[in-house]
Amino acid sequence: MTFPPSTATDAAAEPADTADPAASGSAVVGRSPGRLMWRRFRRDRTGVASAIVVLAFFLIALLAPVIAGLYGKDPYTTYGQNQPGLLNPFGYPVAPNGGMSGDFWFGLEPGLGRDVFTQLVYGIRTSLSIAVIVTVLTTIIGVVMGITSGYIGGRTDYVIGRVIDTLLAFPSQLFLIVFLPVVEAALVLPEEETPVWLRYVSICVVLTVLGWATIARLLRAQVLSLRAREFVEAARVTGASPARVIFKELLPNLWTPIIIQATLALPLYVGAEAGLGFLGVGMTEPTPDWGRMFQVGVNVYHSDVTYLLFPGVSMLIFVVAFNLLGDSIRDAFDPRTKR
Amino acid sequence: MGRRAPARSDRWSTYETMTSFLVRRILGALMILLIISAVTFYLFYAVPRDPARAFCGKICPPETLQLVRHNLGMDEPLFVQYWHWLAGIFAGRELVQFGDCPAPCLGYSFATQEPVFGAIVDRFPVTLSLTFGASIVILAFGIVTGMIAAWKVGQPLDKIASASSVIGASLQIYFVGPLLAFYLVDTMQLIPRPSYVPITDDPVGWFTHLLLPWVVLSIIFTANYTRMTRSQMVEQLAEDYVRTARAKGMSNRTVFFRFAWRGAMIPIVTIFGVDLATLLGGAIITEQTFTLHGIGELAVRAVQNNDLPMLLGVTIVGAAMIVLLNIVVDVLYAFIDPRVRLT
Numbered sequence: 001m002t003f004p005p006s007t008a009t010d011a012a013a014e015p016a017d018t019a020d021p022a023a024s025g026s027a028v029v030g031r032s033p034g035r036l037m038w039r040r041f042r043r044d045r046t047g048v049a050s051a052i053v054v055l056a057f058f059l060i061a062l063l064a065p066v067i068a069g070l071y072g073k074d075p076y077t078t079y080g081q082n083q084p085g086l087l088n089p090f091g092y093p094v095a096p097n098g099g100m101s102g103d104f105w106f107g108l109e110p111g112l113g114r115d116v117f118t119q120l121v122y123g124i125r126t127s128l129s130i131a132v133i134v135t136v137l138t139t140i141i142g143v144v145m146g147i148t149s150g151y152i153g154g155r156t157d158y159v160i161g162r163v164i165d166t167l168l169a170f171p172s173q174l175f176l177i178v179f180l181p182v183v184e185a186a187l188v189l190p191e192e193e194t195p196v197w198l199r200y201v202s203i204c205v206v207l208t209v210l211g212w213a214t215i216a217r218l219l220r221a222q223v224l225s226l227r228a229r230e231f232v233e234a235a236r237v238t239g240a241s242p243a244r245v246i247f248k249e250l251l252p253n254l255w256t257p258i259i260i261q262a263t264l265a266l267p268l269y270v271g272a273e274a275g276l277g278f279l280g281v282g283m284t285e286p287t288p289d290w291g292r293m294f295q296v297g298v299n300v301y302h303s304d305v306t307y308l309l310f311p312g313v314s315m316l317i318f319v320v321a322f323n324l325l326g327d328s329i330r331d332a333f334d335p336r337t338k339r
Numbered sequence: 340m341g342r343r344a345p346a347r348s349d350r351w352s353t354y355e356t357m358t359s360f361l362v363r364r365i366l367g368a369l370m371i372l373l374i375i376s377a378v379t380f381y382l383f384y385a386v387p388r389d390p391a392r393a394f395c396g397k398i399c400p401p402e403t404l405q406l407v408r409h410n411l412g413m414d415e416p417l418f419v420q421y422w423h424w425l426a427g428i429f430a431g432r433e434l435v436q437f438g439d440c441p442a443p444c445l446g447y448s449f450a451t452q453e454p455v456f457g458a459i460v461d462r463f464p465v466t467l468s469l470t471f472g473a474s475i476v477i478l479a480f481g482i483v484t485g486m487i488a489a490w491k492v493g494q495p496l497d498k499i500a501s502a503s504s505v506i507g508a509s510l511q512i513y514f515v516g517p518l519l520a521f522y523l524v525d526t527m528q529l530i531p532r533p534s535y536v537p538i539t540d541d542p543v544g545w546f547t548h549l550l551l552p553w554v555v556l557s558i559i560f561t562a563n564y565t566r567m568t569r570s571q572m573v574e575q576l577a578e579d580y581v582r583t584a585r586a587k588g589m590s591n592r593t594v595f596f597r598f599a600w601r602g603a604m605i606p607i608v609t610i611f612g613v614d615l616a617t618l619l620g621g622a623i624i625t626e627q628t629f630t631l632h633g634i635g636e637l638a639v640r641a642v643q644n645n646d647l648p649m650l651l652g653v654t655i656v657g658a659a660m661i662v663l664l665n666i667v668v669d670v671l672y673a674f675i676d677p678r679v680r681l682t
Contacts, residue, residue, distance in 0.1 A: 166371060166374075166375070168613070170616055170657075170658055171616045171617070171619040171620045171657050171661060172616065172620060173617070173619070173620025173624070174619065174623060174635070174638060174653070174654065174657045175654070176620075177638060177642050178638060178641075178642060178654050181645055182383060185645070271511055274511065275511075275513070275624055278513045278624065279623070279624065279627055279639050280639065281639070281642050281643070294511075294514065297513075297514075298516075298627075298628055301517040301518070302521070302525055305518070305521045308514065309518075311514075312511070315511060315514065316506075316509055316510060316511075316514070319509035319511075320505060320506060320509040323505060323508065323509055
């Protein structure tokens with residue numbers, strides 16, 4: 001960061017200058033921008049509440065086996081088919097509200113008769129882990145591409161810029177479902193069974209390849225405006241290497257947009273991953289997955305709407321909480337912006 | 340910029356700029372489509388270990404595989420295959436496996452043996468109706484609610500609009516869709532079950548049967564437009580020209596609806612052009628939710644069947660649609676804002 005060192009040298013150079021009222025007051029404590037942001041964030045009640053909700057989701061994802069163990073069920077056993085009296089001849093739960101009971105808190109899956117609660121808890125794992133991996137990867141690639149493009153400029157900028165434009169202009173949802181089988185076909189022959197981990201990897205790859213352009217474009221624009229600023233120019237004039245300029249001058253000023261973009265992107269990837277599952281090209285059985293729960297839900301909602309409600313409401317809560325958290329983080333970083 | 344030319348030649352030059360703009364944009368679009376098609380073709384036909392195997396099916400003796408490979412022209416070098424495919428679009432081609440394929444030829448489906456282009460044309464009206472109707476709902480509803488919020492800034496109505504836009508933007512099509520269908524169609528029987536009725540057969544039926552898909556597809560977008568319209572209006576109302584208009588004694592309403600409105604629409608149209616691609620993506624999920632037989636559903640089925648020619652065709656047509664619509668949006672943009680220079 002450019003500003004703290006300069007104030008530090010000012011203070012060191014003029015220790016005797018007591019004319020400045022701020023310097024003489026003993027109550028004034030130096031606060032880093034990070035600490036200021038944290039103070040502002042703590043005062044934002046919506047932000048704190050949504051942070052707690054988001055944390056809870058991450059905890060549930062981490063502790064899924066523990067929760068399932070305490071609850072005494074797993075997401076794979078077809079309880080409804082193993083125990084008579086739970087599902088009717090059409091495959092729907094006998095008990096009202098989707099078969100909700102003391103044994104099966106959120107009811108049973110129509111057809112296979114698996115436990116909805118554990119499916120949901122394990123499904124968070126799948127969705128969140130993919131979303132986190134993809135967010136991290138797209139952010140890294142986007143930051144590298146954006147800074148390269150904005151800082152080097154010229155032909156590199158032109159090429160990267162056209163790639164970004166093309167990626168952003170195209171229906172990514174369509175490309176997503178279309179390229180998934182291509183990535184897989186590159187690795188397995190049609191007659192071979194696709195292993196679960198491979199599907200997981202290809203989902204991450206496709207989402208990353210199609211997703212990095214948004215953050216890259218934003219950072220490119222930021223770098224272009226920062227590059228023209230005096231402190232960057234000063235660093236360059238004093239002979240700082242490009243690496244130093246990027247890591248010590250540019251990057252510290254880019255953390256805010258990077259973090260904001262990442263918080264905006266993560267819920268989108270949760271939705272995109274579930275969308276793939278819903279369309280039947282996402283995670284395969286038996287891995288629990290929210291998207292596939294929606295797929296089942298859409299087929300059974302005429303007779304069993306409860307089944308659809310659990311993944312739907314959970315996802316709504318998560319995405320709303322994450323979006324509100326993102327807004328609060330933005331406010332905390334940059335109190336001038338209004339929503 | 341510069342000195343003003345007489346009005347008449349000004350208009351002529353506008354037409355000239357428009358024509359040259361269109362020519363340049365269309366050439367650029369064709370270039371992009373060429374690149375996209377080459378990349379897609381390469382990905383589809385070179386990356387999989389053996390596309391002929393996908394056609395041949397699970398049990399495939401080696402001699403059949405060889406025959407299939409030859410009949411599909413896959414024993415030729417890749418660029419020759421691409422050239423045949425590209426030439427087929429403009430001149431048609433002869434396919435050993437399927438016979439003659441007239442002019443806009445995108446090949447035949449591996450799975451259903453139907454011509455790819457015909458299948459896409461058949462389903463085009465569904466996707467077009469869906470996205471067109473949803474765009475109207477998004478723009479009309481989003482802009483109106485945003486204007487109301489801007490009119491009543493800081494009042495309860497504004498806060499309600501802001502809060503509902505947060506929730507609206509977080510909803511998922513595959514959750515709201517079935518839920519609304521359950522309550523409005525199954526339980527209350529207010530509207531018919533979503534399906535596609537050709538507008539030429541029965542315009543009223545077309546409208547009522549697509550109403551729910553339109554609403555569902557637009558929910559996730561509308562919220563965004565409410566938010567944007569609101570902030571744009573608030574921003575415009577603080578501009579100098581608005582102050583001038585007010586100083587001249589114009590009423591609040593005139594300022595709001597005749598001046599600020601126009602300024603606020605410009606960024607909205609830009610964003611809408613960017614959103615078109617996402618809208619098409621949303622249409623895929625909406626079609627799947629309500630089992631509408633559109634292009635999105637075609638794509639999903641092609642993926643499940645590993646139907647390469649169909650996938651390639653859908654991708655190119657989808658990309659072409661987006662590129663074309665973006666040009667339309669750019670032209671509209673110039674009509675709304677006379678300051679925009681078509682370059």
